[in-house]
Amino acid sequence: MKNITDCSLFDKPIRQTNEIYRILSVFLVIGSAGTGKSCLLHQFIETKFKQDSNHTIGVEFGSRVVNVGGKTVKLQIWDTAGQERFRSVTRSYYRGAAGALLVYDITSRETYNALTNWLTDTRTLASPNIVIILCGNKKDLDADREVTFLEASRFAQENDLMFLETSALTGENVEEAFLKTARTILNKIESGELDPERMGSGIQYGDASLRQQRQHRGSTAQTKQQCNC
Numbered sequence: 213m214k215n216i217t218d219c220s221l222f223d224k225p226i227r228q229t230n231e232i233y234r235i236l237s238v239f240l241v242i243g244s245a246g247t248g249k250s251c252l253l254h255q256f257i258e259t260k261f262k263q264d265s266n267h268t269i270g271v272e273f274g275s276r277v278v279n280v281g282g283k284t285v286k287l288q289i290w291d292t293a294g295q296e297r298f299r300s301v302t303r304s305y306y307r308g309a310a311g312a313l314l315v316y317d318i319t320s321r322e323t324y325n326a327l328t329n330w331l332t333d334t335r336t337l338a339s340p341n342i343v344i345i346l347c348g349n350k351k352d353l354d355a356d357r358e359v360t361f362l363e364a365s366r367f368a369q370e371n372d373l374m375f376l377e378t379s380a381l382t383g384e385n386v387e388e389a390f391l392k393t394a395r396t397i398l399n400k401i402e403s404g405e406l407d408p409e410r411m412g413s414g415i416q417y418g419d420a421s422l423r424q425q426r427q428h429r430g431s432t433a434q435t436k437q438q439c440n441c
């Protein structure tokens with residue numbers, strides 16, 4: 213896993229076709245202890261299962277550069293401890309996140325029942341525009357399942373969350389979970405629903421190019437609105 217000083221993306225522009233994209237998006241991984249948050253992050257970054265994963269102490273950090281709809285995006289991911297005793301530390305990371313993976317373990321009803329509390333925390337502490345994906349992890353342990361796909365997908369729908377079942381062990385849907393969240397965030401920026409310039413949006417542009425494009429689009433839209441033709 214990379215450390216916090218790894219900000220090389222912002223030293224050099226990344227050129228794709230004729231455009232430069234350097235967007236940083238901050239993600240959180242939250243949920244009860246033992247649900248597989250650290251293993252999910254490890255699978256996403258290293259594309260392998262993390263053997264002998266220990267409880268996270270406080271917060272750990274990882275990052276990966278991905279391509280989302282032709283845009284190069286750096287995901288800066290905070291893997292938080294699920295244990296109650298770290299809750300005051302982890303709560304300080306909610307503000308300033310653009311996306312969150314809310315993880316439960318499909319073989320543990322207790323971790324599923326705790327989701328309401330995790331959501332209350334997130335809705336209270338994070339930006340109102342945070343994009344949340346619910347991840348039912350340990351999909352590979354279907355024989356020990358305590359939470360059905362159907363009830364979790366209903367919960368997700370009722371709470372306006374995206375939803376996937378994942379396996380940090382096999383890698384199933386792990387990349388999809390992160391990319392789906394990143395794609396939704398970028399779509400919200402494009403549609404104007406999410407303002408990256410707003411404090412605590414969890415988005416940063418590495419250079420001015422995208423900001424200028426957005427401002428230009430914004431003023432074009434304004435001009436159109438003022439025009440009665």
Ligand SMILES: Nc1nc2c(ncn2[C@@H]2O[C@H](COP(=O)(O)OP(=O)(O)OP(=O)(O)O)[C@@H](O)[C@H]2O)c(=O)[nH]1
Pocket residue numbers: 243244245246247248249250251252262263264265266267268269292293294295349350351352353378379380381382
């Ligand atoms: N079978 C299976 N086991 C998993 C999976 N993901 C994680 N585990 C196991 O679940 C246990 C907990 O995984 P962690 O990733 O450390 O859990 P965590 O959510 O980070 O826990 P905290 O850091 O305490 O909050 C470990 O024994 C992992 O090997 C999975 O997808 N399938």
Ligand SMILES: [Mg+2]
Pocket residue numbers: 249250251266267268291292293294
């Ligand atoms: Mg952990």
